[in-house]
Amino acid sequence: MNELSKNKLTALFFLFLLSCLAACSQSSTDVQKFPEQVGDITFDAAIDDPAFTVCNPKVVFQYYNTGSWYKDHKKEIAQHFTSRYVRPADTLHQTGYLTIRFIINCKGETGWFRMYELDGHYQPFHFNEKIGEQLMALAKQLKGWQPALYKEKIYDSYQYITFRLRNGNIISITP
Amino acid sequence: MKLFITYLFGCCFCLKSMAQTNCTLFTDSNCARACRLYNETDKFPQGTRICQQYLDSAIQLCPAYAEAWHELSVPYLKRGDFFNWRKYMDEAVRLRPRDYLGTRGWCRFKFLRDYEGALDDLKRYDTITQFYPGQSGDGIYNLYVIMALCERELGHYTEAFYWFAKGIDSMYNSKGLYWVGYFDYIHRAVTKMQVKDFAGALNDLEKQMTKYDKYAEAWYYKGMILRLTGHEQEAITCFKKAKRLFITDGYHFTDTYCELPDTVYLSDIEEALK
Numbered sequence: 525m526n527e528l529s530k531n532k533l534t535a536l537f538f539l540f541l542l543s544c545l546a547a548c549s550q551s552s553t554d555v556q557k558f559p560e561q562v563g564d565i566t567f568d569a570a571i572d573d574p575a576f577t578v579c580n581p582k583v584v585f586q587y588y589n590t591g592s593w594y595k596d597h598k599k600e601i602a603q604h605f606t607s608r609y610v611r612p613a614d615t616l617h618q619t620g621y622l623t624i625r626f627i628i629n630c631k632g633e634t635g636w637f638r639m640y641e642l643d644g645h646y647q648p649f650h651f652n653e654k655i656g657e658q659l660m661a662l663a664k665q666l667k668g669w670q671p672a673l674y675k676e677k678i679y680d681s682y683q684y685i686t687f688r689l690r691n692g693n694i695i696s697i698t699p
Numbered sequence: 700m701k702l703f704i705t706y707l708f709g710c711c712f713c714l715k716s717m718a719q720t721n722c723t724l725f726t727d728s729n730c731a732r733a734c735r736l737y738n739e740t741d742k743f744p745q746g747t748r749i750c751q752q753y754l755d756s757a758i759q760l761c762p763a764y765a766e767a768w769h770e771l772s773v774p775y776l777k778r779g780d781f782f783n784w785r786k787y788m789d790e791a792v793r794l795r796p797r798d799y800l801g802t803r804g805w806c807r808f809k810f811l812r813d814y815e816g817a818l819d820d821l822k823r824y825d826t827i828t829q830f831y832p833g834q835s836g837d838g839i840y841n842l843y844v845i846m847a848l849c850e851r852e853l854g855h856y857t858e859a860f861y862w863f864a865k866g867i868d869s870m871y872n873s874k875g876l877y878w879v880g881y882f883d884y885i886h887r888a889v890t891k892m893q894v895k896d897f898a899g900a901l902n903d904l905e906k907q908m909t910k911y912d913k914y915a916e917a918w919y920y921k922g923m924i925l926r927l928t929g930h931e932q933e934a935i936t937c938f939k940k941a942k943r944l945f946i947t948d949g950y951h952f953t954d955t956y957c958e959l960p961d962t963v964y965l966s967d968i969e970e971a972l973k
Binding site: 559560623647686695 | 746747748751752755774775777778779780781782785810811812813953954955956957958962964966967
């Protein structure tokens with residue numbers, strides 16, 4: 525085998541090695557592309573109350589997996605927001621969807637609140653802080669939640685509340 | 700019992716919104732492989748990492764595979780991440796509007812109360828399907844009734860009654876009472892109440908009682924109309940019946956995911972009885 529062929533073989537070997545590495549790195553990225561469960565929230569020491577604990581982080585239901593406190597008390601929950609929310613001044617273009625997602629733990633306490641904001645075309649948006657902070661504070665004030673119940677056992681569960689806003693006014697609350 | 704039925708329905712819908720596909724229909728080998736991956740997701744709970752990875756791999760193999768884009772989107776919708784829901788769902792709609800535009804419109808109505816957006820989608824879908832849009836994804840509504848409710852919420856009553864007529868009367872005339880939805884007459888009665896057509900509303904509630912008379916909502920709204928038209932004693936009788944149906948031997952509007960339009964709560968009935 526002449527020197528040229530040897531060099532070609534070495535180059536091919538490194539090319540093969542590089543493509544393997546690329547494939548491995550791609551596969552490792554894919555693993556991280558999705559959380560363990562869509563919509564998972566993890567503890568963030570910078571913003572979350574350390575006193576709030578999730579009883580069993582391995583099994584956190586979604587609100588629709590069982591009967592939920594929210595569904596039976598939607599009317600009162602909506603009234604809690606609409607009767608206390610004050611539309612700030614200068615909210616002409618404050619239109620879109622503001623979602624607050626959180627966990628109700630097995631003791632009926634709430635925590636790990638996260639906010640997701642979209643404009644009317646479902647694109648990322650940042651609402652006036654007086655709107656976001658107000659709705660977040662009102663969500664945190666809500667008490668009396670009951671944990672998810674399944675086969676006579678209680679569980680932690682995720683809940684979300686979406687506010688549809690038009691020019692800073694709450695138009696609807698879902699789900 | 701009601702809770703059990705609701706739970707059972709919820710479990711079925713949350714675990715699987717997809718049907719198995721016949722992969723032999725694909726002529727492209729990558730798309731056939733994608734199809735097999737898609738069918739494999741039957742084994743995993745919806746929204747789990749492995750389920751999403753299978754769907755993502757299916758899309759990488761066959762980017763035009765609309766079913767996989769749609770299925771990837773569903774858990775985001777149910778869990779309140781509407782940005783990612785739209786990202787994936789829009790691709791399914793772009794690839795196969797005839798299969799997914801109606802679903803997107805219905806979801807915009809149901810989960811987001813995006814009445815304008817839902818109407819945009821559903822009107823386009825109506826045209827694509829040559830004016831036979833069919834049922835909502837959960838099977839509860841004829842999509843014309845969803846369009847009627849969107850128009851009502853936007854204050855467009857003439858348009859609302861136009862779509863109600865297509866979703867209710869046309870279905871009744873062409874296919875019979877079985878094809879009228881369980882809540883449809885109640886929704887139209889409430890709409891008629893809003894425009895003060897009390898006789899028309901009572902007429903629809905009578906039709907509802909013929910279709911199904913065990914919803915607390917039907918009796919509550921009947922009571923409200925009777926009260927508004929000066930028949931207080933008959934109204935009280937209706938409210939008492941609504942309360943009994945709500946608490947013990949009947950049903951009230953309930954849904955696994957979202958509050959239904961015109962839902963009545965026990966506190967509403969108790970307030971009416973004071």
